[in-house]
Amino acid sequence: MKDTTQAEAGTLVERVMQAIQQRISGRTLAAGARLPSIRGLAETLRVSKSTVVEAYDRLAAEGVIQSRRGSGFYVTSHLPPLSLTELGPLLDRAVDPFWVSRQSLDAADDTLKAGCGWLPGSWLPETGIRRALRTAARADVAMLADYATSLGLPALRHLLARRMAERGIEAAPDQIMLTESGTQAIDLLCRFLLEPGDTVLVDDPCYFNFLALLRAHRVKIVSVPYTPAGSDVTLFAQALAEHRPRLYITNSALHNPTGATLSPVVAHRLLKLADQAGLTIIEDDIFGDFEHEPSPRLAAFDGLDRVVHIGSFSKSLSAAMRCGFIAARHDWIEGLVDLKIGTSFSSGRLSSELVLSVLKDGAYRKHMEGVRERLSRSMGPVSARLDALGIKPWIEPRGGMFLWCALPAGIDAADVARRALVENVVLAPGNAFSVAQSASRFLRFNVAQCGDPRVFRVLERAMRG
Template identity: 60%
Template sequence: MKIGSTRIEVVIADVKAKIATVIYLPGTRLPSVRAAAKNHSFSPSTVVEAYERLQADGVIYSRPGAGFYVAESTLPLSLADIAPKLDRAVDPLWVSRQSLETSDNALKPGCGWLPPDWLYEEGMRRGLRSVAKGSASVMSEYATPLGLLELRQLLTRRMVGLGINAEPSQVMLTESGTQAIDLICRFLLTPGDTVVVDDPCYFNFHALLKAHRVKVVGVPYTSTGPDVDVFAAVLDEHKPRLYITNAAIHNPTGATLSPATAYKVLQLAQSAGLYIIEDDIFADFEITPATRLAALDGLSQVFYIGSFSKTLSASLRCGYIAAPTAWVESLLDLKIATGFGGGQLAAAVVLSALTDSGYRKHMNAMHLRLAKARSQTLPRLAKLGIVPCLLPQAGMFLWCQLPDGNNAAELANACLAKGVLLAPGNVFSQAQNAEHFMRFNVAQASDARIYEVLAESLD
């Protein structure tokens, strides 16, 4: 029992937590008063009082002679209240907020983006100047529902280089990659559905799926992709509706999907009627392109998404969805309903920057810069007994195991108090079995103070 809570409050909190995590769906019959009293080892009168308070708040309702049921309209969702109750250091929302709210002077080897001076600043400035000199409508009018045609045409040409054949009419611009995933989840999912994610996976997938009130099942991610045997067993047991994964460079492990694993995953998904969101936000960090599920599938059951926050600007929000043709109109309706027309300005600047003659040169230099940062970070971590689980071919992340006896959440808390933000393993893990792992961003790990703080804080 939480300190300071009454027995009645414990029962109320238990019911609300099970509603929030869709263990109790609308219309679910609650345990009888006698059964709930036995489960909690409380008196029946305690449960009666708790149920009556929940009923007064509109959370549940009673049917005379039949018991208590979850109301169709429950209390507003609070992601922070969703069980299990974890230390905030291993909460995805905590990591996101700390990354976004800490000062520019903070050291952030746990964040998921490049330092500002690593981005294509000059190309963005040229793009802003070019758009400012152009049509006033770009700076003042809503965009068309699909978004700027010229950028959608460019995106389809870029996809061809990855083996993905899409028409511009299949591509819809969004405000970000996160919005792209959210729209697809709104379209495909209802509360109580099951979604498969990699374990570990990008931590905001967990936060976003909580908001959709779905059941999440993790599949261990290996050096070549998801564990195919476990993936098959999960599809058979849980009958999931959707699988969300990274294309190209996996976050957080840095692994690359192999062709053999990609074929097996897609075969299993097609047999099970499983839809897939393939998030390719790190495409331009690749040196040798990996297999894309969307290329093998032909955009039949795979939704291919991306954005430009990692290479151009996180401030100018622009993402996209390449969708199966049959679902484009429905996704457009959702986009209009939740965001209306969107804007033209970000898309126009992104188009200018991507077609700028210096972008390819900038990314080639970025590959070399990241390789150098990786080679410098690895020995500094090794001196502390922190070792990578694999050596990634490209990208900014190292997925590392801590020395024996060290808990990542406790280490993150200790380092945060000294001005260093880390990303502990369990924020990425659905199974919560990555307590001895940490993700490091090599582009944000050059400052010697990071290693001094780590050395002081490690057991």
């Protein structure tokens, strides 16, 4: 019994050490930063104070951290290279922006992904994708073997320009650059616009991968509360005055994770504030095709002056066909093309051809009409099942797949998510989306992934503890 207890204690110490090393590797704890207090870290990781003391002592012995008498423990001045792969979650660590992504991507086939951010494969246009693949198989060898042009497939850029025009965004094909994904689009824009130490505004809550990507660029992240009509304009103005950010990243159509829709009034006020402050806005439109009625686009009001419009097709078409885009002012495109060549050389030609083939097929519009109707039919029953458990939606979304929901008072979403994961259900706890860590009672649900009644049985047990 004694040996087992010692082994368990040793494992806990190693886990605490790993959690600290991951934060240091990911620059969440920078060189010279003060580590959490022994009591504070013990409470966060749910271990004893003696376990944290031993972990800190071992890290100090390895030269990773140093003790300052009467002040605490600090990260040493020398840091290892940035390692995002070491930021993966442990089940007993604080939930971070990688938690939901890693659990969803690595889940076994029998895992229920109620918190993930994409549609089930059975909801996607399999017939259209297979038809596009057959067409590609018969195409000229250049489609299968050659690099794409520097801006990307011209025919797809022309089609994207027409699609954007339907939403009031005037973008010529030579103002559009194709990327591997929406994430790569943001990464390239961060490389183009930011320096380490710059400040970036995000919504609170916001899509958690915005946070992970911004941390990789070593910038300061400041959040502004999000309302059912968009960012809180008063607090947005205060953040501009206090922090002087260079960039603001947001969704306009069907905000992730809340499902809210930007109002025209808020859109105009945000653009006026951005113009006064010299602020650039990245508008992620990845959920645009999920809207029943088009909501305001900042890029339409702005004319691609201060707003950069991005998107991809991983949510509506296929995550396996990696293809995104950037629409920006003419004088930025050349620099962005150079960055793309320097970091990835070219976007995927085959993926672009497949996306073009599906989009220009009239079946895609019918497919999205069916998806919107199916999501609408799913929203009510899922909301009712959650309500029966005392889980209340923040708003009733006008479309899309997400419900942003509050748990009953006194229940922590991260605890619920950890317990649900043991029963092979992936949930999305609110603080993974929140810079201010103000969403501990919230969970994001994907109604398309909640069709199996086991989700609610596991959720009920996880809430009981």
